[in-house]
Amino acid sequence: MARTVQIFDTTLRDGEQAPGCSMNLQEKVEVARQLEKLGVDVMEAGFPAASPGDLAAVQAVAGVVKNSVVAGLCRALEKDIDAGWEALSKAAQPRIHTFIATSPIHMEYKLKMTPEQVLERAVAAVKYAKKYCSDVEFSAEDASRSNPDFLCKVFSAVIDAGATVVNIPDTVGYAIPAEFGNLVAYIKAHTPNIDMARISVHCHNDLGLAVANTLAAALAGADQLECTINGLGERAGNAALEEIVMGMRTRKDFLDIESRIDTTQIYATSRLVSQVTGVRVQPNKAVVGENAFAHEAGIHQHGILANRSTYEIMTPESIGIPRNRMVLGKHSGRHAFEERLKDLGFSLDSKAVDEFFAQFKVLADKKKVVSDRDIEAMIVGSAAAVPETYKLDRWVVNSGSSLSATSTIRLLHKDGTYREEVAVGDGPIDAAFKAIDRIIGKQPDLETFELGAVTGGEDAQGEATVKISWDGRRWNGRGLSTDIIEAAIKAYVAAINAMEWELSAASGQRGPAQEEPIGV
Structure with a gap:
């Protein structure tokens, strides 16, 4: 045994x-x-x-x-x-x-x-x-x-x-x-x-x-x-x-x-x-990498078609990636959406399913097919969102090869007031971030900014992640949109909200001087 x-x-x-x-x-x-x-x-x-x-x-x-x-x-x-x-x-x-x-x-x-x-x-x-x-x-x-x-x-x-x-x-x-x-x-x-x-x-x-x-x-x-x-x-x-x-x-x-x-x-x-x-898994990472169950070489594909065990020593299903699922699109109903959530390992209450189904319908109007990656990106991390000090209301950018990039950003503050600023930057995203800095009255350091596509295709969602720091502390932010500039702005606002929430909670400086390194 x-x-x-x-x-x-x-x-x-x-x-x-x-x-x-x-x-x-x-x-x-x-x-x-x-x-x-x-x-x-x-x-x-x-x-x-x-x-x-x-x-x-x-x-x-x-x-x-x-x-x-x-x-x-x-x-x-x-x-x-x-x-x-x-x-x-x-x-x-x-x-x-x-x-x-x-x-x-x-x-x-x-x-x-x-x-x-x-x-x-x-x-x-x-x-x-x-x-x-x-x-x-x-x-x-x-x-x-x-x-x-x-x-x-x-x-x-x-x-x-x-x-x-x-x-x-x-x-x-x-x-x-x-x-x-x-x-x-x-x-x-x-x-x-x-x-x-x-x-x-x-x-x-x-x-x-x-x-x-x-x-x-x-x-x-x-x-x-x-x-x-x-x-x-x-x-x-x-x-x-x-x-x-x-x-x-x-x-x-x-x-x-x-x-x-x-x-x-x-x-x-x-x-x-x-x-x-905000740390992406490398594509060739064992077990959970994007390519862990991908087969491109012709001889591999032939073997997989004949018998999956020829080149797969474990199945996608064994780690929670179901196969042979129905395609979801704008005509899909709530029941099919809820079943897909269960297939992907999400256990949500009825209210949360309703909220995400509404988001799914909006996305489905923009995309012909909504993939599992799209659904995962929509849901994962949502429960950990901090209270919103600021919410993106609207944005405008102007940019081109022969003019300076400018951005106008309007945010809705939690007190119910709208706050709007205009900024010039080195590209539309830089201009947008600078406008947000003016609104909040701070200039946090942008440590990393990553932008990628959730899936392939011209209608893919853009997924942006940012890390900002202020006074020795760091915060992550993430944004999703079929428009990559909007995804970047949402990610930056999310990081700002995390910063404002923790600073307002006065949780203290992270990591004081240590007599010994932390960890074993």
């Missing part, structure tokens, strides 16, 4: 720490709800001590998630653990996750502590966390570059102190699969009380081996696998949940390991995370 391992998702913490991947509170809650629907055993909701905003986000996630353990990351410091419990105290299943580095290079140069001091701090942190919470995870940061015997000594001590999970992170993505598997097996064999705790691994992808290292660790006895959706994370990212889970499912014959993940929710979860972070 296959062994079942737990899936620990850290998209909301490690994934969100990746540059440009920040999420607002509503977005974190929406992703958390989808992760619960996906079936993750544990979700790490954030780093509560990092900022008041992070603490509030972890509290919000802890308040809505019932079927998954909710964890908060804390350094091995009492003040961090206090903040962690403040954020997690209302969770149905809380877990405090504390960590300290154990590698010689980290202990000497970062912590400036002796191994004995690190051991003492680790035990003290677990004991302190245990006063609040019965479920405590301890991570030995940079474990893959640590002395194996010292790791066994630390793990044995923290288990005696009450740790229920001990985590072996490959923090800098240094390990090779056979080596990492051997390390897990060594720790399992030489830690006397290891049977009193769950063994976890957390692998980074600096050498492109995060998933391979994770699976090697699972074969060696690890029974909790830490990962993120789409492999998001610091530097080159983390082990990708979808690759780990589908690897175990597809090669169950060899691995004999399984998880409780509902794989039909993988694609919807991937799309949601991509939308709310």
Whole structure:
């Protein structure tokens, strides 16, 4: 009988720490709800001590998630653990996750502590966390570059102190699969009380081996696998949940390991995370990339037509991409639209279906065929929209090769007043953004601007994503329209609304100075 391992998702913490991947509170809650629907055993909701905003986000996630353990990351410091419990105290299943580095290079140069001091701090942190919470995870940061015997000594001590999970992170993505598997097996064999705790691994992808290292660790006895959706994370990212889970499912014959993940929710979860972070999935990304089930070479197409298993080792349906669906257009009814939403993994109440059906009808009047990608783009991320300080009322641009670009923008403020400005810019989009800046009285930095088509064809919707920053904080915005300039304006206004909402909430500066880097 296959062994079942737990899936620990850290998209909301490690994934969100990746540059440009920040999420607002509503977005974190929406992703958390989808992760619960996906079936993750544990979700790490954030780093509560990092900022008041992070603490509030972890509290919000802890308040809505019932079927998954909710964890908060804390350094091995009492003040961090206090903040962690403040954020997690209302969770149905809380877990405090504390960590300290154990590698010689980290202990000497970062912590400036002796191994004995690190051991003492680790035990003290677990004991302190245990006063609040019965479920405590301890991570030995940079474990893959640590002395194996010292790791066994630390793990044995923290288990005696009450740790229920001990985590072996490959923090800098240094390990090779056979080596990492051997390390897990060594720790399992030489830690006397290891049977009193769950063994976890957390692998980074600096050498492109995060998933391979994770699976090697699972074969060696690890029974909790830490990962993120789409492999998001610091530097080159983390082990990708979808690759780990589908690897175990597809090669169950060899691995004999399984998880409780509902794989039909993988694609919807991937799309949601991509939308709310503004980070597109590369086309050739394993499992969830646009080309993952595309077959262009003639010999491949011939094989697929004869028998799909010739070139497909998993099916689109297995990750939530249904095949052979009816075409939707302007004559399609509400029932067909609602059935398509269910096929795509969306569970919406009747009111939400009515709202999106109305949007679908407007879009269908502009396009002959509304694709699944169009529907996904319409719905994904909508529940995480912040309250609208400004709403686009109308816009006009004038541009050409022989005249300066100008834009007139009118926005409706939440107080009911209309505000209009005109600006000149280096192109119509630049002019439009400058007009909006004049309306709001601020000039946030535009860090990134991306524009793409949701589908192919002349009538495709344009999808724009922007990232802006102001006073050291960042916000994402997204806009959709069959007119690319309108999509860009909507995206910028969405980012402005996110900024105005968070600033008005006075959630505090993101990411204060840290005594140690955040993460394992």
